[in-house]
Amino acid sequence: MYIRLTGTGNAPQIPVYGCHCISCARARVDENFRRRPASAEIQTASGRFLLDAGRTDLAEWVDPKTLQGVILTHYHMDHVAGLFHLRWGVCNPIPVYGPADPNGCDDLHDHPGCLDFSHTLEAYRERKLCDELSVIPVPIKHSKMTYGYVIKGRREAIAYLSDCDGIGPESAAMIREAKPKAVIVDCSFPPGAGRNHLSLDRAIPLQEELGAQWLYLTHIGHDLDNHLMAYPLPQDGPVLVARDGLTLNID
Numbered sequence: 001m002y003i004r005l006t007g008t009g010n011a012p013q014i015p016v017y018g019c020h021c022i023s024c025a026r027a028r029v030d031e032n033f034r035r036r037p038a039s040a041e042i043q044t045a046s047g048r049f050l051l052d053a054g055r056t057d058l059a060e061w062v063d064p065k066t067l068q069g070v071i072l073t074h075y076h077m078d079h080v081a082g083l084f085h086l087r088w089g090v091c092n093p094i095p096v097y098g099p100a101d102p103n104g105c106d107d108l109h110d111h112p113g114c115l116d117f118s119h120t121l122e123a124y125r126e127r128k129l130c131d132e133l134s135v136i137p138v139p140i141k142h143s144k145m146t147y148g149y150v151i152k153g154r155r156e157a158i159a160y161l162s163d164c165d166g167i168g169p170e171s172a173a174m175i176r177e178a179k180p181k182a183v184i185v186d187c188s189f190p191p192g193a194g195r196n197h198l199s200l201d202r203a204i205p206l207q208e209e210l211g212a213q214w215l216y217l218t219h220i221g222h223d224l225d226n227h228l229m230a231y232p233l234p235q236d237g238p239v240l241v242a243r244d245g246l247t248l249n250i251d
């Protein structure tokens with residue numbers, strides 16, 4: 001089983017529309033530096049789960065025959081925008097797992113189409129999604145009800161924490177207990193900047209606090225990418241900047 005990051009950008013993405021800063025200009029000439037809306041896919045032997053659905057091109061590359069479900073962190077538009085199109089698909093019902101959020105996003109819950117939103121997950125309760133995959137939802141601080149997820153394979157675990165403005169003691173303890181080999185965490189802003197999301201100075205200490213072998217930064221904004229071009233992180237350190245397409249095995 002593996003997780004592949006299908007997006008590592010914040011809501012504006014990179015390049016930002018109309019912006020000519022260095023990181024946006026770089027992303028226009030080199031696809032490798034582009035950052036789509038923060039999201040991932042988990043590929044198991046029996047199929048694929050999407051982890052958030054902010055990409056609006058899902059219908060072009062997600063085969064309905066192998067799609068086993070969508071796992072949502074929360075109902076902000078940059079995490080669900082792709083569902084507005086997908087819901088009118090002609091296919092079997094697609095289970096959507098996530099936090100109970102009666103407001104959802106716009107009219108998604110009123111007009112779900114082929115999406116089945118009845119699969120709400122209870123905080124801190126492990127849920128087996130298929131033979132080799134289970135998830136533990138851990139509430140994290142953000143401007144809306146938001147889950148991070150401990151994603152467990154047969155032997156290994158990683159934690160996916162986007163979007164995040166901090167982690168309370170109970171969720172932090174649950175993540176530590178899972179001994180994650182990697183934590184993928186929201187880091188939208190350069191040191192000292194922003195709100196509702198972590199900045200670099202607040203994200204880096206989480207590697208030790210959560211007992212992760214590696215910490216990967218995601219949900220990255222162009223100001224942070226500009227900062228990282230001037231002050232790169234050590235390439236052999238335990239804190240790494242994720243890129244779209246990054247793939248991690250979970251045994």
Ligand SMILES: [Zn+2]
Nearest residue numbers: 019021024222
């Ligand atoms: Zn820019």
Ligand SMILES: [Zn+2]
Nearest residue numbers: 074076142163
């Ligand atoms: Zn959000």
Ligand SMILES: [Zn+2]
Nearest residue numbers: 011076078163
């Ligand atoms: Zn977001």
